[in-house]
Amino acid sequence: MKRKTVAWILLGALASVGGAWGAHAALTFNNTVTGEVLNLDDALEEGRDTEAVKTFLETGINPYNENPACLPKGEEIFLTACSGCHGHLGEGKLGPGLNDDYWTYPKNETDKGLFETIYGGAQGQMGPQYSALTLDEMLLVMAWTRHLYKDDPKKAKWLNEEQRKVFKPYSADRKKPTDIAATGECSPMPN
Numbered sequence: 048m049k050r051k052t053v054a055w056i057l058l059g060a061l062a063s064v065g066g067a068w069g070a071h072a073a074l075t076f077n078n079t080v081t082g083e084v085l086n087l088d089d090a091l092e093e094g095r096d097t098e099a100v101k102t103f104l105e106t107g108i109n110p111y112n113e114n115p116a117c118l119p120k121g122e123e124i125f126l127t128a129c130s131g132c133h134g135h136l137g138e139g140k141l142g143p144g145l146n147d148d149y150w151t152y153p154k155n156e157t158d159k160g161l162f163e164t165i166y167g168g169a170q171g172q173m174g175p176q177y178s179a180l181t182l183d184e185m186l187l188v189m190a191w192t193r194h195l196y197k198d199d200p201k202k203a204k205w206l207n208e209e210q211r212k213v214f215k216p217y218s219a220d221r222k223k224p225t226d227i228a229a230t231g232e233c234s235p236m237p238n
């Protein structure tokens with residue numbers, strides 16, 4: 048076989064691998080400010096193929112929400128990647144509050160919208176996080192951000208009906224899931 052032909056075959060194989068991964072994304076994700084389609088191929092290699100990520104890319108629903116085994120991991124990421132600008136409890140600092148029912152971008156009340164804002168960024172200091180956090184870490188930090196919510200559970204559109212019934216608005220003096228020994232593995236919850 049000619050060298051050139053081999054090169055083309057290799058290129059084709061590479062393209063189909065990329066395509067296969069991209070095929071997970073049944074949904075289209077858009078930049079929060081410009082509406083431009085986000086390229087999920089920019090995501091870090093690690094953490095692309097967890098069960099939670101696969102589910103999320105197909106449904107737009109975060110299977111880590113209110114999962115006690117996952118929340119401590121989400122909190123850890125929040126405290127390193129977000130709290131500097133948004134406050135320890137998401138109460139707002141240089142960036143807006145993330146723990147109430149007001150959203151600059153109303154789509155952030157859905158998990159799909161929240162993901163788009165984190166992955167692709169918004170304005171000013173809210174830079175895209177795709178090169179800082181893996182897709183799986185984004186879902187974890189999203190779950191913690193949701194857990195910090197302190198307003199009316201009825202407006203918590205990201206929760207399913209069952210979750211909404213039992214959700215208690217966050218209060219700092221309540222036992223944090225970090226204190227409740229996180230037993231079990233962090234894996235997606237059926238939704």
Ligand code: HEC
Pocket residue numbers: 125128129130131132133141142143144145149150151152153155161164165169170171172173174176188189192
């Ligand atoms: C360097 C500072 C900085 C960091 C770090 C940062 N943000 Fe932001 N964030 C901002 C600013 C400033 C805005 C306002 C941008 C705008 O209005 O377009 C913002 C906006 C947002 C919004 C939109 C809120 C709304 O009301 O619609 C969300 C959601 C958000 N950030 C989540 C996060 C999460 C989650 C992290 C951690 C992974 C994070 N941010 C890290 C500064 C930051």
